[in-house]
Amino acid sequence: MPENSRKKVVVLGAGFAGLNAALKLRHMPVDVTIVDRRNHHTFQPLLYQVALAVLTPSDIAQSVRTIFRGSRNVEVLLDEAAGVDVAARKVLLKSGGALSYDYLIVATGSTHSYFGHEEWAALAPGLKELEDAIEIRRRVLLTFELAERAAVEQGVHPPLNFVIVGGGPTGVELAGAISDIARLFMNQDFRHIDPSRARVIIVEGEKDILSAYPPDLRVKATQQLNQIGVEVQTGKHVTDIQPGYVMIGDERIDAAVTLWAAGVKASPLGATCGFACDKRGAVEVDDFMNPAGHPEVFVCGDMAHFMQDGKRVPGVAQPAIQMGKHAAAMIAADLAGKPRKPFRYFDKGDMATIGRKAAVARVAWPFHANLSGAPAWVAWLLVHIYFLVGFRNRIAVVFAWAWTYFTFNSGARLITGSVELPGWDAVEKD
Amino acid sequence: MPENSRKKVVVLGAGFAGLNAALKLRHMPVDVTIVDRRNHHTFQPLLYQVALAVLTPSDIAQSVRTIFRGSRNVEVLLDEAAGVDVAARKVLLKSGGALSYDYLIVATGSTHSYFGHEEWAALAPGLKELEDAIEIRRRVLLTFELAERAAVEQGVHPPLNFVIVGGGPTGVELAGAISDIARLFMNQDFRHIDPSRARVIIVEGEKDILSAYPPDLRVKATQQLNQIGVEVQTGKHVTDIQPGYVMIGDERIDAAVTLWAAGVKASPLGATCGFACDKRGAVEVDDFMNPAGHPEVFVCGDMAHFMQDGKRVPGVAQPAIQMGKHAAAMIAADLAGKPRKPFRYFDKGDMATIGRKAAVARVAWPFHANLSGAPAWVAWLLVHIYFLVGFRNRIAVVFAWAWTYFTFNSGARLITGSVELPGWDAVEKD
DSSP: OOOGEEEEEEEOOOOOHHHHHHHTTTSSEEEEEESSSSEEEEGGGHHHHTTSSSSSSHHHHHEEHTTTTTTEEEEEOOOOOOEEEOOOOOOOOTTSSSSESHHHHHHHHEEEOOTTOOGTTTSSSOSSSHHHHHHHHHHHHHHHHHHHHHHHHHHHOOOOOEEEEEEEEHHHHHHHHHHHIIIISSSOSSSSOOOOEEEEEEEESSSSSTTSOHHOOOOOOOOHHHTTTEEEEESSSEEEEETTEEEETEEEEOSEEEEESOOOOOOOOHHHHHHOOTTOOOOOOOTTBBBBBTTTTEEEEEEOOEEEEETHHHHHHHHHHHHHHHHHHHHHHTTTTOOOOOOOOOEEEEEEEEEETEEEEESSSOOEEEESHHHHHHHHHHHHHHHHHHHHHHHHHHHHHHHHHHOOSSOOOOOOOOOOOOTTHHHHHH | OOOOGSSEEEEESSSSSHHHHHHHHSSSSSEEEEEEESEEEEEEGGGGHHTTSOOGOOOOOEEHHTTTTTTOOOOEOOOOOEEEEETTTEEETTTTTTTOOOOEEEOOOOOOOOOOOGGTTTTSOSSSHHHHHHHHHHHHHHHHHHHHOOOOOOOOOOEEEEEEEEESHHHHHHHHHHHHHIIIITTOOOOSGGGOOOOOEEEEEESSSSSSSSSHHHHHHHHHHHHHHHHEEEHHHHHEEEEEEEEETTEEEEOSEEEEEEEEOOTTTTTTTTOOOOTTTOBBOOOOOOOOTTTTTEOOGGGEEEEEETTOOOHHHHHHHHHHHHHHHHHHHHHHOOOOOOOOOOEEEEEEEETTEEEEEEESSSOEEEEEEHHHHHHHHHHHHHHOSHHHHHHHHHHHHHHHHHHOOOOOOOOOOOOOOHHHHHTOOO
16 A cells, blocks of 8 residues: 555554554554653553552653654654544644544543542542652652651651542552551651551542442452551542541541542543533443544543443443554454444453452453452452563563562652642641 | 660761761661651762663662661651751751751752852753752653654754753763663654754863863763764853753854753851851861861761862762761761771772763772773773662662663653743744
8 A cells, every 4th residue: 555545543642542552553554643741651550559659650651652663654742632623634732733634543531530629639639640649659658757757856646647538449559558558668667656557548438449349349348458457438428628637527537648539530632522421521432432423533441431231331441452452453444344343341350459468359251250368469460460561661560569579668769859748737736 | 875875966968978877877876867858868870860761760769768777776857957056966957846966967968059040950950869860851851752743743853952061970971871862762763853863062161071080081081972972062161041042152052951060069058057168168177077176077978178188079979978987987986985087088980971881980999090981881880780779779770771781772761740841942943
């Protein structure tokens, strides 16, 4: 096929969906442009380990440009879509440029939703990007440092309270990891405070944490959390977040650090393009991942509101990977003059770690099983090493995990940036 | 010796001098408090490799608290000395507290000096801390990304100019590393720009770069820099720094990124304490590293103006390490009722890398030799691995170096934070 008649595919977003679409498209006779406002793909399922200083940012992120350095038909652009002129088949870029396309893959993901309380964002960071992880790491580590300082200089032992709003997988993993750090990794580091006195509290609005998991695993998860000292408060809604504390109705909970793991909303791009969206801002797509009337546009990953067997396919890594690959496969079918196949999410299961040798896993493939405790934890380790992008990253992560496991230490316990904490005074006075 | 009669030693700063003092003091019957405004010791000689994305911050930094976790007579405080009441033997802390001491080790190091042009700091960052390295990494990597974007969207190939002000070891190492990245590591990554067209320019006010090195090594360093495309302009002074360019007298040099490696000044603490200081702010000390009239105060590392054989001992890692250890040894002598020995810097040599398999080394121990090229580079590798703090860091750095050496790739090519560059428009229009 002559170069100038090759189809142009623009991929918006280099998360799981966009990356996997491009990884498949690079072997096809098309020209691909990946647009992302970051220069790296982030392996989001391990972000919480960066936040809790077990892994380092470069362990779980890789330059998108480097991933595709050998694929001459793929180019990477550090930019952001400001909008899409779907009639003219043109992506309008924030920097002012524009990219025409024959096919468009929209995979710009999701971000935190504070349910209209944007003022909570600075007080309770969520965990979506490397910058979030570095900021959470800074706040958690700084809490212990400032407590030690208060103990030395004022002779008090300030409360070490960590409140996590939201009991989904991210909330559970953050809570477990903070508890691990406090109880296992820091117990020899301080002279005046006792890090194991840290209180870690999950506040969940539903009647159970991990609502996507089967009931027996929810119970097991709660048990394992309680065993490592994490308090789980369900059926409770946060009504206010202030520097140093959180309100649940009339009850005030002191919080040196508050983290947000409660809600996500889709990237605003779907609505900007004029596609029909659900209330989270995700684009309503048909069985072929197309928004109504646009067979040349595929919406993948968290951005897609895709219904299967009466349920919405969840906004996690596995569906995003599968959708990205399927979008590329549909383009391949077009090029080959074959009919497109509808997308179907192949559910392999879900897993969440709770702490050292503790996890829950709902295995749906290659067999059905609900695992918890050490077996689930080992399964979690293997799956996450397998899915990490980049051979170097896998080696680095295995090394970091083995080091942390055997030495009860970690190599990334760095505080960078400001050494002040919002609301520390409010906590300390208590 | 009963606990309450033990001497209290306060160490200000956890750089090479402070860390090495404390490492020795931990084995002595004294109580030690280390105060640093960062929670980590940074291995400064490798900072430029973090800035150029070969190493990751946690490879060259280690939590001070973790280093001393097993030393029950050492405590670590995240704080900063606001001043010292030398009469009352009390350190006044920024946070408001105070620490009494019997002995004080002042090792708060140095920072960039912009020779009265503080407005240049934001435009031309220097390299002293991890945050600096991350910021330089961001600017250098972003330059190539924004150039690719300009090429795609506007059909131009913007100049890729990097100006380094100052031709000491840091300036030379930064220049060589940028050239390596552009020529060797990025040559397959872009589709519209040619990274090897990067111009790297060192501007040095003296008549030679690396003025602390013997003349033949200065020549060899310049030759090796020229071979990898670095332009060396000596005897020239920067008169202005603006977004996008640098002025040398009437000559304007475009600069997508300007880096500062020209001057340092000592921490202001010496002057705050009322000690006699040289014009760089370093404390004038006697043969025992004491400021006049204060045998209980030792000033070490970059903070010390220490004369030996008519020359000032340089502000680099080796003297700092030796001074820190010697301060501890003098305290040990006091405790044992023995006379103190004067400090004498034992010069083992100097070394600076220029790029892949290129370096210069003045070896002064165990034999005398001036090395350049690959032998100097191998010597540099071995020495830096040996001196890295922490076994884990050594493994991680050896792995990262081996990976980069064989794959021409690196694992830390991350841009975090803003994706805008000051003065990019000024460069791009040219």
